[in-house]
Amino acid sequence: MNEKERLYYLDQMGVQVWVSKNAPELDHDHDANGVNVNKDVEANIPSSSLDDLKLIVSNCTQCELHRTRTQTVFGEGHPAAEWLIIGEAPGADEDRLGKPFVGRAGQLLTSMLRAMGLAREEVFIANVLKCRPPNNRDPQSNEVASCSAYLRKQIELIQPKIILVVGRVAAQSLLMIDEPIGKMRGQKYTYQETGIPVIATYHPAYLLRSPQQKRKAWEDLKFALDVYSR
Numbered sequence: 001m002n003e004k005e006r007l008y009y010l011d012q013m014g015v016q017v018w019v020s021k022n023a024p025e026l027d028h029d030h031d032a033n034g035v036n037v038n039k040d041v042e043a044n045i046p047s048s049s050l051d052d053l054k055l056i057v058s059n060c061t062q063c064e065l066h067r068t069r070t071q072t073v074f075g076e077g078h079p080a081a082e083w084l085i086i087g088e089a090p091g092a093d094e095d096r097l098g099k100p101f102v103g104r105a106g107q108l109l110t111s112m113l114r115a116m117g118l119a120r121e122e123v124f125i126a127n128v129l130k131c132r133p134p135n136n137r138d139p140q141s142n143e144v145a146s147c148s149a150y151l152r153k154q155i156e157l158i159q160p161k162i163i164l165v166v167g168r169v170a171a172q173s174l175l176m177i178d179e180p181i182g183k184m185r186g187q188k189y190t191y192q193e194t195g196i197p198v199i200a201t202y203h204p205a206y207l208l209r210s211p212q213q214k215r216k217a218w219e220d221l222k223f224a225l226d227v228y229s230r
């Protein structure tokens with residue numbers, strides 16, 4: 001991605017960047033394209049591919065969320081992605097379309113990725129929960145526990161180089177810690193015993209409500225890029 005495009009995507013994220021007079025002008029005419037691991041469930045996942053796992057997830061009735069979902073949202077992206085992005089749970093748009101981060105927050109997530117030089121197709125985007133909690137309420141601990149084996153298996157199959165986790169609920173669930181997101185930012189965690197680095201940042205839905213925090217989110221994304229390239 002060239003400098004002009006990078007500035008464009010930062011602009012789309014709502015991050016103002018001081019640029020020298022010689023910098024390329026922005027082009028506005030283009031489209032901007034804690035909880036326990038449930039070892040019992042995990043032991044029963046025989047899948048050797050993401051497609052197998054997706055099928056298993058689509059039939060899941062481990063928790064009550066299967067009663068209210070339209071469909072499961074497994075996640076999507078490159079099956080051998082170096083970057084795994086993990087959010088909280090599907091919302092109404094995702095439940096309807098069966099894909100992660102396709103609503104307004106998803107558009108911002110796509111812009112955040114582009115600002116990092118990443119296309120959606122080259123990363124893998126998943127959620128802690130594969131089913132939508134009614135009225136977008138926070139996931140309950142039993143729901144996270146039921147679903148955690150699926151996420152763990154996804155990580156095992158994709159083998160990402162780095163995980164970017166967005167939002168407090170996703171970060172706390174993945175890392176099984178109780179820290180506020182403000183304290184998790186800027187720290188390098190690792191996912192269980194895998195050694196895969198995990199970087200936390202704000203959820204794009206929160207950034208839509210609090211755009212003044214986008215600058216901090218951009219700092220987190222640059223930190224993640226730095227950890228990735230080390």
Ligand code: URA
Pocket residue numbers: 087088089090091094099100101102103105106127205
């Ligand atoms: N928010 C999330 O955390 N995940 C989605 O897929 C959509 C919105």
